[in-house]
Structures are given as C-alpha cells and as structure tokens.
Amino acid sequence: MARAALELGVRELASAAGVSPETIVRLEKGETLRPRTLSAIRTALEGAGIVFVPANGGGAGVRLPRE
Numbered sequence: 001m002a003r004a005a006l007e008l009g010v011r012e013l014a015s016a017a018g019v020s021p022e023t024i025v026r027l028e029k030g031e032t033l034r035p036r037t038l039s040a041i042r043t044a045l046e047g048a049g050i051v052f053v054p055a056n057g058g059g060a061g062v063r064l065p066r067e
Contacts (some may be wrong), residue, residue, distance in 0.1 A: 023041075
C-alpha cells in the first residue's frame, strides 16, 4: 500500500532501501523478513514521505503527509 501510494516501482523501493527487488516482493507477499531488512524498508518509505500510523482500534496503517 505504501509503495503504491508513492507510485514507486519494486525496483525503485528496493534501491532506496538497499535490498533486492525480490525482498520487496517477499514483503508484499507477507513473508517474514529480518528485522534489519524491515527497518531499511521502513526508513526508505519514511524518507519518501510515508507516515506510519500505530494501531488505534482500526489497526495499523500508513498515510502520506498533508500538503
């Protein structure tokens, strides 16, 4: 969802996070990744403007910042 909101391709996000495109595909399939890999992807998404929202009764989510 976050990648799509930013209109990033798999390769673009992988490059920004320093991981392989296959790793992004695995993440999107729901496979388990190492904590440091998840952290790198999260950092790349946050750097691109994604804000992670904690669970608040409706579940965790992401959003783009208001402009």
